[in-house]
Amino acid sequence: MATADELASAADLVKGKNSNCPVAVIRGSQAVLREDGPGARALVRASHTDLFALGTQQAKELGRQEAVELRRTVRTWSDKPVDHELIGECVAAALTAPAPHHTTPWRFVHVVEPSTRKELLTRMADRWEHDLAADGHTPESVRKRVERGELLERCPELVIPVLVLDAQHDYPDERRQMAERDMFVLSMGAAVQSFMVTAAAHGLGTAWVSSTLFCPDDVRPVLDLPTPWHPMGAIAVGYPLGDLTPRPAREIAEFLIQK
Ligand SMILES: Cc1cc2nc3c(=O)[nH]c(=O)nc-3n(C[C@H](O)[C@H](O)[C@H](O)COP(=O)(O)O)c2cc1C
Incomplete structure (x- = not known):
């Protein structure tokens, strides 16, 4: 999967970003790159198989929480x-x-x-x-x-x-x-x-x-x-003229009544 990406990464090991060598020649890649393949679509994972979903999930929840406060x-x-x-x-x-x-x-x-x-x-x-x-x-x-x-x-x-x-x-x-x-x-x-x-x-x-x-x-x-x-x-x-600014938090005890 993503063999071309892997080869591109490997190429960076020999040419680097600052070495004044913009090109790396890869030989013998036909063995692993025989056909075009199904394209990038095959790389998109269903979210339940995404091993790295947790960070994305947390970022989304944080975003949602902030959005609640930014609604003014x-x-x-x-x-x-x-x-x-x-x-x-x-x-x-x-x-x-x-x-x-x-x-x-x-x-x-x-x-x-x-x-x-x-x-x-x-x-x-x-x-x-x-x-x-x-x-x-x-x-x-x-x-x-x-x-x-x-x-x-x-x-x-x-x-x-x-x-x-x-x-x-x-x-x-x-x-x-x-x-x-x-x-x-x-x-x-x-x-x-x-x-x-x-x-x-x-x-x-x-x-x-x-x-x-x-x-x-x-x-x-x-x-x-x-x-x-x-x-x-x-x-x-x-879009607002200035930044969206959250409301200062209210005192929960005044609004949450326990009986
Ligand atoms: C059903 C409803 C009607 C409202 N009508 C007006 C309105 O006619 N004019 C106005 O300037 N704001 C109106 N507001 C906005 C309130 O003034 C505003 O939500 C409130 O001051 C709290 O400020 P915030 O929305 O920035 O938290 C309305 C809000 C609601 C929920």
Whole structure:
């Protein structure tokens, strides 16, 4: 196996890196290199036969642990473009989330068309302005608040997580019906967290913001979503302007309660 590699290594014993001799002549190699062979593919080992997998495994786990801490809400972006395949990897990670009734109740709409993004954000801003005005805010305060939503205009990539509720069980009372819905919403949170942690592992920043959650009827027609599909905010994705910085550790004792 890998005989040519072995011969190349052996050649280095006689020519070396600093000996001013760039060439070694190997004779008699036909005996061992009779045919082309199956190529490098034959050298790729299945992970369970990889004797050196432990270091790789540890490095991956370390990477994952760091990514959990590096997942912070990012609101300023660099111009570096995001490879769309990375969005696919984030979605693949999201699809590993737990969900009720053995369902897969998540979809992710990657808004790639600038005109679609514009239409979506315009309709959402209109709805927001309308709601704020109805709450009694002055036009000046409405303008200031809506300007803060501008994050989704600036972010390099925009992904809308969508919760599919058609596999919900029906209950006659509100208590159980709300718990049923909560189960699905919880699973969306788990999926989005996996999405964002995977993004962080690739050096990408994310911001999961509420946005579409508050105006589903304005969002559905723009993204062609059927009625039982509920937009669950928006995930802004892109390379951060500065470094991703982990949050300082919180005091576990305040959050872990033993009874
Ligand atoms: C469901 C949800 C909705 C959020 N909505 C907004 C939002 O509308 N605008 C915003 O700036 N941040 C939003 N955030 C981000 C939070 O402000 C942020 O997660 C929190 O401050 C903690 O900071 P970190 O994400 O950097 O750990 C939202 C987070 C979640 C989970």
